[in-house]
Amino acid sequence: MKRIDNHLPTEELQALDAAHHMHPFTANGELAQQGARIITQANGAFITDSEGVEILDAMAGLWCVNIGYGRKELADAASAQMLQLPYYNTFFQTSHPPVIALSARLAELAPAHLNNVFFAGSGSEANDTNIRLVRHYWALKGKPSKKTIISRHNAYHGSSIGSASLGGMQAMHAQGGMPIPDITHIDQPYWYGEGGDMSPAEFGLQRARALEAEIDRLGEDNVAAFIGEPVQGAGAVIIPPETYWPEIQRICKERNILLIADEVICGFGRTGNWFGSETFDIKPDIMTIAKGLSSGYLPIGGSMVSDDVAAVIGGDEFNHGYTYSGHPVACAVALENLRILDEEKIIDYVRDDVGPYLQAKWRSLADHPLVGEARIVGMMGAIELTPDKAGRAAFSSPKGTVGLMCRERCFANNVIIRHVGDAMIISPPLIMTHAEVDLLIERVVKSLDETLALLKSEGLLKAA
Ligand code: PXG
Numbered sequence: 001m002k003r004i005d006n007h008l009p010t011e012e013l014q015a016l017d018a019a020h021h022m023h024p025f026t027a028n029g030e031l032a033q034q035g036a037r038i039i040t041q042a043n044g045a046f047i048t049d050s051e052g053v054e055i056l057d058a059m060a061g062l063w064c065v066n067i068g069y070g071r072k073e074l075a076d077a078a079s080a081q082m083l084q085l086p087y088y089n090t091f092f093q094t095s096h097p098p099v100i101a102l103s104a105r106l107a108e109l110a111p112a113h114l115n116n117v118f119f120a121g122s123g124s125e126a127n128d129t130n131i132r133l134v135r136h137y138w139a140l141k142g143k144p145s146k147k148t149i150i151s152r153h154n155a156y157h158g159s160s161i162g163s164a165s166l167g168g169m170q171a172m173h174a175q176g177g178m179p180i181p182d183i184t185h186i187d188q189p190y191w192y193g194e195g196g197d198m199s200p201a202e203f204g205l206q207r208a209r210a211l212e213a214e215i216d217r218l219g220e221d222n223v224a225a226f227i228g229e230p231v232q233g234a235g236a237v238i239i240p241p242e243t244y245w246p247e248i249q250r251i252c253k254e255r256n257i258l259l260i261a262d263e264v265i266c267g268f269g270r271t272g273n274w275f276g277s278e279t280f281d282i283k284p285d286i287m288t289i290a291k292g293l294s295s296g297y298l299p300i301g302g303s304m305v306s307d308d309v310a311a312v313i314g315g316d317e318f319n320h321g322y323t324y325s326g327h328p329v330a331c332a333v334a335l336e337n338l339r340i341l342d343e344e345k346i347i348d349y350v351r352d353d354v355g356p357y358l359q360a361k362w363r364s365l366a367d368h369p370l371v372g373e374a375r376i377v378g379m380m381g382a383i384e385l386t387p388d389k390a391g392r393a394a395f396s397s398p399k400g401t402v403g404l405m406c407r408e409r410c411f412a413n414n415v416i417i418r419h420v421g422d423a424m425i426i427s428p429p430l431i432m433t434h435a436e437v438d439l440l441i442e443r444v445v446k447s448l449d450e451t452l453a454l455l456k457s458e459g460l461l462k463a464a
Contacts, residue, residue, distance in 0.1 A: 006040075007038075007040055007050065009050075010035075010038060010050040010051055011035075013038050013050060014035035014036055014038065017035075017036050017038070018031070018032035018035065018036070019032075021036075023036070024159075037049055037411075038050035042057070042065075042069035042070060043068075043069050043070040044068045044069060044070060044429070044431065044436075045057055045058075045068055045069075045428060045429045045431065045432050045436050046069070047069070047416070053414065054414065055411075055414045055415065055416055056414060056415045056416065056428075056436065056439060056440055056443065057069075057416045057428070057429065058415055058416055058417045058426040058427070058428040058440050059416050059417065059418055059425075059426065059427055059428070060296075060427055060428055060429045060430075061296050062291070062296070063233055063265045063270070063291055063292075063380075063427040064290075064291035064292055064294075064295060064296030065295050065296045065297075065429050066268050066269055066270065066291075066292040066295045066296075066337075066341065066346070066429060066430045066431075067295045067337060067340050067341060067344075067346065067429070067430065067431055068295075068429040068430075068431040068432075069429075071295075071297075071340065073336050073339075073340065074294075074295070074297045074333050074336050074337060074340075075297075076336075077332045077333050077335070077336035078297070078298065078329050078332065078333050080332070081098060081328055081329045081331075081332035081333075082329055085098075085328050086328070086329060087327065087328065087329075088328060089323065089325070089326075090119070090321075090325055090326040091321055091325075095326075096326075096328050097328075098326075098328045098329075098331035098332045098335065099119065099326035099328065099331045101331070101335055102117075102326075102331040102334055102335050102338075103116075103117045103326075105335060105338055106289075106302075106304060106338075109274050109338070110274075110275065110287065110304050111275065111277060111278070111283065111284075113283070113306050113307055113308075114284075114286075114287060114304040114305065114306055114307075115306075115307055115310070116304070116305040116306075116307065116309075116310035117302050117303070117304055117305070118133070118302060118303045118305060118325070119300065119301070119302040119322075119325040119326040119327075119331075120290075120300075120301040120302055120303070120322055120324075120325060121299050121300065121301060121322055121324040121325075121327070121330075122158070122290055122299055122300075122301045123157070123158050123163070123262075123264035123288060123289075123290035123291065123301045124157075124158025124159050124160040124162075124163040124164075124301075125158075125160065125163075125301055125322055126158075126264075126288045126289065126290060126301040126302050126303050127157045127158050127160075127162065127163035127166055127227075127262065127288050128158075128160050128162040128163055129303050129320060130225075130227070130260050130286055130288060130303050131149060131162050131163075131166065131183075132318075132320050133286065133303060133305070133309070133313060133318070133320075134149065134224040134225040134258050134260070134286070134309075135147050135224055136313060136316075136318060137224075137258070137309055137312050137313060138224050140312050140313070140315060140316055141312060143221065145221050145222050146221060146222060146223060146224045147182045147222065147224055148182045148183065148184060148218050148222050148223050148224060149166060149182065149183050149184075149223075149224055149225045149226070149227060149260075150183075150184050150185070150186060150211060150214050150215070150218075150223060150225070150226045150227075150257075151166045151167070151168055151183060151184070151185050151186075151226070151227050151228070152168050152185055152186055152187065152188045152228060152232075153168040153170075153185045153186070153187055153188055154168050154169065154188045154190070154232060154235040154236075154238070155167050155168040155169075155185070155188070155227070155228065155229060155232060155235060155262075156168075156169060156229070156232070156233065156234035156235060157227065157229075157262055157264075157288075158264075159172070161176065161177075161178060161180060162180060164178055164179075165178045165179035165180045165183045166179075166183060166227055168185045168188070168235075169234075184214060184218065186207075186210040186211055186213075186214050187207055187210055188207065188232065188235065188238060189203070189204055189207040189208070189238065189240035189241060189244045190232075190235075190236075190238045191203050191204070191241055192372070192373045192375070192384055192392060193384075193392075200241035200242075200243075201241055201242065201243045202243075203241060204240055204241025204242065204243035204244035204247070205243045205244070205247055207240075207244060208243070208244050208245075208247035208248045208251065209247065209251075211226060211248060211251050211252075212251045212255070215251070215255050215257065220255050220256065220257075223255070223257050224257070224258060225257055225258035225259065225260050225285075225286075226248065226251075226252055226257055226258075226259055226260070227260040227261075227262060228248065228260075228261065228262065229261075229262045229263075229264075229265065229266060229276075230245070230261055230262075230263065230266045230271065230275075230276030230277060230279065230280045230282060231265070231266055231271065231276060231280075231377055231380060233264075233265035233266070233380065233425075233427065234265075234420065235420065236382050236420035236421065236423040236425055237375065237376075237380050237381055237382035237423075237425045237427075238382075239375050239376075239377050240280075245280045245281065245282050246281070248282075249281075249282060249283060258285040258286065258309070259282070259283070259284045259285050259286075260284060260285065260286045260287070260288065261275075261276065261277045261282055261284035261286070261287045261288070262287075262288040263275050263276055263277065263287045263288055263289050264288050264289065264290045264291050264301070265291060265292075265380070265427070266279075266380075267287070267289050267291070267292055267293065268289075268291070268292030268293060268295075268338075268341060269292065269341060269346055269347045269350050269378070269379075269430050270292060270350075270378050270379060270380055270427065270430070271377050271378035271379075271380065272347070272350045272351035272355050272377070272378035272379075273347065273351065273378075274347055275287065279377065279378070284306075285305075285306045285308070285309050286303055286304065286305050286306065286309065287303070287304040288301070288302075288303055289301060289302050289303075289304060290302070292337075293334050293337070293338075294330060294333050294334040294337050295337045297333050297337065298327075298329060298330040298333045298334075299324075299330060300327065300330035300331065300333075300334050344431075346430050346431060347430075349430065349431075350378055350379055350430050351378070354379070354430075354432055354433070354434065354437065355378050355379055357434055357437055358376070358379060358381075358428075358432070358437045358440075359376045359381075361437060361438075361441045362374055362376045362381045362383075362426075362441070363376065364441075365383050365441070365444065365445070365448070366383075368383075368445065368448050368452075369389070369452060370385050370386070370448050370451060370452045370455075371383045371384065371385065371386070371389070371448070372384040372385070372386035372388075372389050372392050372393075373392070379426075379427065379428055379430055379432075380425075380426070380427045381425065381426050381427075382420075382423045382424065382425045382426075383423065383424050384422065384423050385402050385403060385406060385422045385423065385424065385451075386422075386463075387455075387461050387462055387463045388463045391463070393463035393464065394422070394463070394464045395422060395460065395462065395463065395464060396460075396462040396463060396464045397460050397462075399421045399422060400419065400421050400422060401422075401460070402422045402451070402455065402460065403419030403420070403421055403422040403423065403424065404419055405451055405454060405455070406419060406424055406447060406448065406451040407419040407424070409446075409447035409448075409450045409451050409454075410424075410443065410444065410447040412447075412450075413443045413446050413447050413450075414443065415439075415440060415443035415444065415447070417444065424444075426440070428440065
């Protein structure tokens with residue numbers, strides 16, 4: 001292992017980090033005691049820490065580095081664009097070649113009726129755009145009362161006050177006065193955790209019909225849109241039963257409600273197609289995009305808008321936009337990323353090659369004594385940890401205790417995977433080789449074995 005020494009020693013970096021850097025979603029006081037893990041470089045599917053340890057990144061950063069780390073082409077695209085035109089805005093009747101080229105390319109790649117892009121700097125910003133867009137759409141159509149947006153418990157749509165209100169994360173709502181008015185939440189299609197004795201198909205229908213009931217409760221004239229991730233990512237890779245999305249689609253159409261598919265995680269190959277909406281046969285009016293759009297190399301997000309919605313919105317001045325909407329350097333990098341995804345046939349590779357290879361190995365984890373379910377679509381998957389496989393039982397310890405233990409074992413075994421409660425989730429770079437998939441599974445199995453041994457020795461292998 002090569003030691004990287006173009007930076008301060010780890011302890012000094014950790015001390016400065018603890019003194020001055022406030023981390024997202026972190027108890028910073030606690031982190032200051034233990035010191036942050038410092039990542040100094042990355043290549044392919046691996047990141048390297050400040051001690052020179054190479055770690056397999058089975059989360060692709062935060063679900064975003066779809067083409068893997070270290071692609072010089074993206075650095076070159078950024079460099080060339082910075083020299084030519086580092087910044088210009090797209091307000092006040094101006095435009096520039098990178099934003100024009102990226103908009104046109106996205107229109108080619110997206111489902112046929114989605115030909116219009118409103119750019120943002122992130123997924124959160126794009127979902128804030130969507131809130132204003134759908135409400136303004138109905139106002140322009142003479143129905144200003146159609147304002148409420150229906151989302152789902154345990155959804156994740158971002159961390160700004162609008163997008164976190166759309167999200168269904170209780171811990172987020174508890175801080176800062178959310179949700180904002182006119183956003184409601186229905187139950188999620190999480191069969192393993194909430195399906196009880198129902199078959200997945202029955203349960204999928206039941207959870208979809210909760211949308212119809214919610215529209216009835218609110219009154220159709222008060223509802224603007226439904227928003228959902230094709231597969232809930234941060235919620236623990238919740239893959240809905242097959243019956244779910246067709247029923248949601250039917251209800252939105254019949255009840256005159258716009259459908260927003262949040263593709264921030266599912267987009268750009270993650271589920272084995274360009275968009276999760278293709279995998280699940282959804283026809284959204286708006287898609288939120290970010291993350292894999294630039295493989296995370298630069299921040300960029302956006303809303304892909306149907307021709308119908310764009311035509312209505314285009315009839316008025318939409319008083320909305322961000323300084324970095326359509327940032328030229330981010331657009332140039334995103335374009336280069338899309339070129340690589342396309343020319344290197346990375347989506348095909350996920351659908352036909354490494355995807356099925358990973359899926360078979362991931363599903364075989366269900367044979368492990370600690371695993372109650374192993375689910376996966378494309379290259380996003382979860383395993384549910386349980387003390388009692390047959391009963392899909394939860395642990396008697398507070399939710400997340402076992403998941404955290406398992407994550408610690410994974411980190412110790414040099415594989416980054418996340419826990420959500422007591423589920424373990426993966427979302428690796430799409431360019432993983434078969435050998436890297438083998439390594440991932442080997443390290444996860446070792447971590448599961450060690451977690452099981454720890455649970456036994458600490459008397460924690462007990463059902464609630
Ligand atoms: N929608 C979805 C579906 C997301 O997953 C966002 C919107 C917001 O995007 P920005 O770019 O504003 O972060 C996301 C982001 C996690 C985790 O720990 C997930 C996200 C972000 C940070 C952490 O799973 N998803």
